Amino acid sequence: MYRSLLEAIRDAEKxxxxxxxxxxxxxxxxxxxxxxxxxxxxxxxxxxxxGAIGDGMTGDLRSASGLVGGDAAKLRTGPDxxxxxxxxxxxxxxxxAVQEVNAAMGxxxxxxxxxxxxxxxxVLTGLAKARGLSDEKLVxxxxxxxxxxxxxxxxxxxxxxxxxxxxxxxxxxxxxxxSATEMLxxxxxxxxxxxxxxxxxxxxxxxxxxxxxVELPCVFRNATGAAIAxxxxxxxxxxxxFAIPCDEVIDVMGEIGREMDVRYRETAGGGLAATPTGRxxxxxxxxxxxxx
Amino acid sequence: xxxxxxxxxxxxxxxxxxxxxxxxxLGLLARGLVSGTPQSALIELHGSFARTGEGHGTDKAIVAxxxxxxxxxxxxxxxxxxxxxxxxxxxxxxxxxxDSSHPNTxxxxxxxxxxxxxxVGSSLxxxxxxxxxxxGYPVExxxxxxxxxxxxxxxxxxxxxxxxxxxxxxxxxxxxRVSRKQKGGDAFMVIECDEAPGEGVRxxxxxxxxxxxxRRLDKVSGA
Numbered sequence: 001m002y003r004s005l006l007e008a009i010r011d012a013e014k015x016x017x018x019x020x021x022x023x024x025x026x027x028x029x030x031x032x033x034x035x036x037x038x039x040x041x042x043x044x045x046x047x048x049x050x051g052a053i054g055d056g057m058t059g060d061l062r063s064a065s066g067l068v069g070g071d072a073a074k075l076r077t078g079p080d081x082x083x084x085x086x087x088x089x090x091x092x093x094x095x096x097a098v099q100e101v102n103a104a105m106g107x108x109x110x111x112x113x114x115x116x117x118x119x120x121x122x123v124l125t126g127l128a129k130a131r132g133l134s135d136e137k138l139v140x141x142x143x144x145x146x147x148x149x150x151x152x153x154x155x156x157x158x159x160x161x162x163x164x165x166x167x168x169x170x171x172x173x174x175x176x177x178x179s180a181t182e183m184l185x186x187x188x189x190x191x192x193x194x195x196x197x198x199x200x201x202x203x204x205x206x207x208x209x210x211x212x213x214v215e216l217p218c219v220f221r222n223a224t225g226a227a228i229a230x231x232x233x234x235x236x237x238x239x240x241x242f243a244i245p246c247d248e249v250i251d252v253m254g255e256i257g258r259e260m261d262v263r264y265r266e267t268a269g270g271g272l273a274a275t276p277t278g279r280x281x282x283x284x285x286x287x288x289x290x291x292x
Numbered sequence: 293x294x295x296x297x298x299x300x301x302x303x304x305x306x307x308x309x310x311x312x313x314x315x316x317x318l319g320l321l322a323r324g325l326v327s328g329t330p331q332s333a334l335i336e337l338h339g340s341f342a343r344t345g346e347g348h349g350t351d352k353a354i355v356a357x358x359x360x361x362x363x364x365x366x367x368x369x370x371x372x373x374x375x376x377x378x379x380x381x382x383x384x385x386x387x388x389x390x391d392s393s394h395p396n397t398x399x400x401x402x403x404x405x406x407x408x409x410x411x412v413g414s415s416l417x418x419x420x421x422x423x424x425x426x427x428g429y430p431v432e433x434x435x436x437x438x439x440x441x442x443x444x445x446x447x448x449x450x451x452x453x454x455x456x457x458x459x460x461x462x463x464x465x466x467x468x469r470v471s472r473k474q475k476g477g478d479a480f481m482v483i484e485c486d487e488a489p490g491e492g493v494r495x496x497x498x499x500x501x502x503x504x505x506x507r508r509l510d511k512v513s514g515a
Contacts, residue, residue, distance in 0.1 A: 001294050027296045041297050048303045063307070064347060102306030105349055105369050110309040111300045113418050146296030153294050159310065159417030161340060161395055175299075212344030214307040266340065289347055 001026060001150035005178075005192055005246045008147060012188040019178070019188045020140035023147035042142040045109045046135065049098070049121035052108045056097025063103035065285035068215045072097035087130035088230060094122035095226045099219040111142075112149045112158045112175065115214045116168035118222030120145055123176035123229050127184065137183050145179035148195055155247065156254030160207035161266040163257025165221055170202030170253060173225040177232035178246075186237050196242040196249045198232030203249075204256055206264035208271025211282030217272055302419045302513065304363040310396050311341065311348035314415025316368060317512045319357020321423055321435055322400040324510035325409035327491070330402035332381040333358055339395035341415075342386040354398065355382055362512075363419065394422075409507070419513065426507055429480065435512040437466050437484035442497060442506035446472050446479040450502065454481070457496050463487045478504065 001023070002008040012022045024035045031038070055061065059073025075093035083089040095118035102108045108117045124141050127133070149158065152171045157163035177198035178191040186194065202225065210216045242249070263270030272278050304313040323329065335354055337345055345351055349368065356371035358380060367374060375382055389397055394414035401410040412425035423433040426441055433439050444450050451470060458465060464486040472479045489508060497506045 001296060023296060030293055031295055031297075038296065042300060045300050045303065064349070105306050105312075107303060107364055107366060108306055109301055109303050110313060110419055114304065114306050114309040114312065117306075142300050143296060146299040149299035150294040150296060153299065153418070157417070158299075161310065162417065211347055212340070213347040214311075266344075268344065286347060 001030060002147060003151060003154045005148060005151045005195060005250070008151070009188040009192050018140065018144070019147060019182055019191055020143040023143045027143070038143070039139050042139045043135065045111070045142060046138055048107060048109050050125060052098045052101040052106060053094050053121060053125065055106055056099075056101040057093065061100050061104040061106065063100070063213070063215050064105070064289050065211070065213060065215060066288070067210065067213070067281065067285055068103050068219045069100050071219070072100055087126050088227070090129070091122045091126035091226050091230065092223045094126050095119055095223040096219055098122065099222045103215045103219060111145065112152070112171050113160070113168050115160060115218050116172035116222065116225070118219070119169060119172035119225040119229060120176045120179075122222070122226050123180050124183065127180050131184065133183065141179040141183040144182050144191065145175040148175045148178045151247070152250055152253070155250045157257055163254060164205060164260050164264055165207040166202045166205040166253050167257050168207065169218075169221045169225040170199060170205055172222070173202055173229040173232070174199045176226065177229040177236070180229070181233050181236050184233070184237060190236045192246040193241050194232045194236035196244060196246040197235050197240065198229050199246070199249045199253060200242065200244070201228045201231065203253055206260065206271045207266045208264060208273045209266065209268060210273050210278045211286050212266060212268040212273070298418065298420065302363055304419060305366060305368045308348045309419040310415040310417050311345060311350045312353045312368070313363035313419040314396065314417075314421050315341070315350045315353035315398070316357040316361065316363045317419065317421045317435055318398055318400065318411070318413040318415065318423075319354040320360070320362070320512040321357075321413060321421070321433070321509055322402050322409070322411050323358050323360060325411060325426070325507055326402050326404035326407045328404055329359055329378060329380055330404045331379065332403045334383050334385065334401040336385045336387040336399040338387055338389040338393055338397040338399070341396050341398055351384055354400070355380070358382070358402065421513070423509070427505065429505070431480075431482055432469070433482060433509055435509065437486070438488045438511045439509040440483045440485065440489055440494070440497070440506065441509065442481050443478050443504045444481065444500070445502040445504070446476050447502055450479065451481075453500070454483070454497065457493060458483070458485065458489065461489065461493050463489055463493070
């Protein structure tokens, strides 16, 4: 796969193709698989993503520790806020739903990781529903998202233990933003700016889950990650460009991750995990898990 | 080489691609070394695996892998109970491997009948794994291919002989790495194959008197 998103964008422009097309074309060559076969795998991933959203929306799930669960349903049935009846609110609910399923040991698609699995399906399926877009378009978008994730994996990291939450939900948000921008009719270049505009807003984000569990704040970070992705999409489609190229923004995410103190890299040694309440809750709940 | 489907995937039981899906794959790789569900397993957890494993179901996931369940199998949730029903005698210990070990590393020692094997492997994130040691020999096995690892005397024509055995069985080699510590010392080979080598291939390799040791590892990830 490409190691540079700018190179993929140049390639797409030169050949008059979309990012999803150049990504599928290269994947087909790299892996010796037909494009139809790759699309079929992505379509199966889409089915699992929708299943997780559906399961999470019921509000019946609780995580092993009991710390998270039931909040996606609140956005569906709870009182209205300023975003009531908008795709925005629906997307927040979808992101929470996937992560609640994940925390309850349900089946999800790790895209890019399990801890960051909510943002991408929430943004893509939420926007596709709002615009009445076909599954065909969603599969294309997943290919673009995979391309963006592959570039991030090569240039920076997709692991919270290596690069903090910016490498997981930050990557998920950047993948969602770039792929949704193209899905909604944006050019490859606009998709690149959506990635840069979104990632710049996630830079420095630490990975600080209570007790080291993929629960709190991970579930909510996927929803706020979706919000930042939507901001990136809206700005990019409006023609706003970001002066630092997407590859360089991705590089700096990697650099910040490498410099980040180990307390902020999934070890529960700092951040929210190390607050008085964070420590107390983790201790109580881990004790409960051991007894169960 | 990163594949799109490594990024949009794997489909897996939560909550953590490194602590759950990757852990399950390491269990599957250990199972493959003894060609079936082991009778006993010693699972030594290092670093983050030891610290936060319980809450992530790392214990359940490794045992599930030893039972032959893949990362998307919902039976992972109840793997501990299933292991007890199936007579898999497992034991977890917390350990500290070398300082240079990846934070998510495990050493798994399995026994089935006469066969015993040990692997050290790490979960690298996004469900990707890397086996770094088998029976004390340093290796690099990703589980993305059917893999043969072997140690042979460093002699002329050994690679040709081994590749011929694979070719005769209609097995295509994806990658082949050969290394040795010194001239005339043991040569170490890791062969990644597109098709699954049967036990016949392994036995044929072991029958060569200059092959000291050979192991077959299953493909546990990728398309």
